[in-house]
Amino acid sequence: xxxxxxxxxxxxxxxxxxxxxxxxxxxxxxxxxxxxxxxxxxxxxxxxxxxxxxxxxxxxxxxxxxxxxxxxxxxxxxxxxxxxxxxxxxxxxxxxxxxxxxxxxxxxxxxxxxxxxxxxxxxxxxxxxxxxxxxxxxxxxxxxxxxxxxxxxxxxxxxxxxxxxxxxxxxxxxxxxxxxxxxxxxxxxxxxxxxxxxxxxxxxxxxxxxxxxxxxxxxxxxxxxxxxxxxxxxxxxxxxxxxxxxxxxxxxxxxxxxxxxxxxxxxxxxxxxxxxxxxxxxxxxxxxxxxxxxxxxxxxxxxxxxxxxxxxxxxxxxxxxxxxxxxxxxxxxxxxxxxxxxxxxxxxxxxxxxxxxxxxxxxxxxxxxxxxxxxxxxxxxxxxxxxxxxxxxxxxxxxxxxxxxxxxxxxxxxxxxxxxxxxxxxxxxxxxxxxxxxxxxxxxxxxxxxxxxxxxxxxxxxxxxxxxxxxxxxxxxxxx
Numbered sequence: 001x002x003x004x005x006x007x008x009x010x011x012x013x014x015x016x017x018x019x020x021x022x023x024x025x026x027x028x029x030x031x032x033x034x035x036x037x038x039x040x041x042x043x044x045x046x047x048x049x050x051x052x053x054x055x056x057x058x059x060x061x062x063x064x065x066x067x068x069x070x071x072x073x074x075x076x077x078x079x080x081x082x083x084x085x086x087x088x089x090x091x092x093x094x095x096x097x098x099x100x101x102x103x104x105x106x107x108x109x110x111x112x113x114x115x116x117x118x119x120x121x122x123x124x125x126x127x128x129x130x131x132x133x134x135x136x137x138x139x140x141x142x143x144x145x146x147x148x149x150x151x152x153x154x155x156x157x158x159x160x161x162x163x164x165x166x167x168x169x170x171x172x173x174x175x176x177x178x179x180x181x182x183x184x185x186x187x188x189x190x191x192x193x194x195x196x197x198x199x200x201x202x203x204x205x206x207x208x209x210x211x212x213x214x215x216x217x218x219x220x221x222x223x224x225x226x227x228x229x230x231x232x233x234x235x236x237x238x239x240x241x242x243x244x245x246x247x248x249x250x251x252x253x254x255x256x257x258x259x260x261x262x263x264x265x266x267x268x269x270x271x272x273x274x275x276x277x278x279x280x281x282x283x284x285x286x287x288x289x290x291x292x293x294x295x296x297x298x299x300x301x302x303x304x305x306x307x308x309x310x311x312x313x314x315x316x317x318x319x320x321x322x323x324x325x326x327x328x329x330x331x332x333x334x335x336x337x338x339x340x341x342x343x344x345x346x347x348x349x350x351x352x353x354x355x356x357x358x359x360x361x362x363x364x365x366x367x368x369x370x371x372x373x374x375x376x377x378x379x380x381x382x383x384x385x386x387x388x389x390x391x392x393x394x395x396x397x398x399x400x401x402x403x404x405x406x407x408x409x410x411x412x413x414x415x416x417x418x419x420x421x422x423x424x425x426x427x428x429x430x431x432x433x434x435x436x437x438x439x440x441x442x443x444x445x446x447x448x449x450x451x452x453x454x455x456x457x458x459x460x461x462x463x464x465x466x467x468x469x470x471x472x473x474x475x476x477x478x479x480x
Contacts, residue, residue: 056083056096059103062110074110074122077103078129081172087164097167104171111178118182120189126179127193133172135201138208141252163210173216180223187227194224196234203238206255218258225266236281239263243285251292260289260301267308274313282309282316287323296338303342310349317350318357325361333374340369340380348389355393363401367408370425375418382424385431398436406432406443407450 059077062070080103085093107126111118118126139161163169179185180194202224205217225235239259246253270278286309289295289302310317324343329335347355369381384390394401409432412425433440 056080056099058099062106070110071117071119071122074107074118075125077107078122078125081107081129082132084132085165085168087167101168101171104168104175108171108175108178111175111182118179118184120186123179123185123189123193126175130172130176130179131198131201134169134176134205138205141207141209141254160211161209163208163213166210166212169213170216173213173220176220177216177223180220180227191228191230194228194231196231199224199231199235200238203242206242206259207253209254214255214258217255218262222262222265225262236266240281240285243289247285247288247291251294256289257298257301260298260305264301264304264308267305267312270312272312274309278309279313279316279319282306283319283323287320287327290324290327290339293332293335295335299338299342303345306342307345307349310346314349314351315354317346317354320346321350321358321362325358325365328365333372333377336369336372336374336377337380340377340384344384344387344390347384347393348387350393352393352396356397359393359397359400360404363404367405370405370408371411371416373417375421378412378416378418378421379424382421382428385428391431395435398432398439402432402436402439402443403446406440407447410447 057080059073059080062073065073081100083096083100085097085100087097180190199221202217202221206214208214208217221235225232239262242253242259243256246256267278286302286305289298295302306320310320321343324339324346328339366381366384369377372378372381385394409425409429412421413429416422416425
């Protein structure tokens, strides 16, 4: 409890500094700054300076002015919404917060109804305002604060941290979505503002601990990927870099699951035959994502992406299965259960030829799982025989698989402590016997011979030790 209080104290202080600025800006004071100066090669938006001792003014609604005045009013409203309010104190700037939110909602409605009337200057001011509001320094994560746990989230803290400024940020994200999907905004003009820098800054925001923000970011980035085809390779590369840093450096990121959800739909749209860069992405990014300890937080999305690759190109099944075996957990039983579930999904769409390439190391690992003292791991491994496609693959290659798996089954029947595992093991053993009685008897004879040889070797070892002890006691030599 003391660590929890210390941690939250640190987080509160961090957010008050990095979240929202404590000053306001009069829209009239920044009008000239936002204008594009003549002779500039690119009309990219420029962030306005912050002017203190200013107030937010009430502006008329769009319906109260003529059509010719609406573009100018739109610009004035965007300038007003560049103000960043202080949300660390709910009693501070209440009037300004209400005015800003009201104007943001009006901008959303305007885009929804009159998106065809957005000219280039309006787009520039709109994207400037959006950038000022959403691009900010994120507060330190829970793992960076004093008193937090090292290997995961604090189990005492069930509720995620929520962004205090979300009442405004939510509407700003809705505004950005409306702008991206707007048919009236010229794509060529939009690309000046939604460029590579904008995409990279969006990717940085995926580390936000607020799940509501990550959900909006997921929708925004997916829409950008769908609309701006020229940005697609760069977006995929940017996501790759986030994964690389997460896997090989930090192992801490809040938005891996959301990024994998975006990739799931991207992979689904890959054309066949699959490009080599996509296969490299599978090997270098997706499969290594099984390595971090926190894989359970995003394993469902990761499994979907991996199975999408195999469904697109069945020849990748061998690569995927060997990748899973490479990153198979040694001492983390919960991860083993997850891996076994994913393995079943991959095997369910694996062809016979690819299965034969990896069946020997695969069933050696499954055999180790069968004899696990953690009953959930053993049970999950035995449940693989409930899959009809899996049983069919085993039946076609039983001459190789039976000798590998027979010994773990016998050990389970003799020594495993869990009764449920005993029952499942007996069922699988019976299935083998009914599948090929002759091969079953052969494996049984070989196992019995192996056990007899092991017992004989153990007896010889014990006899040798007794002789050594007798010699040592007879000569007076002390045996440690």
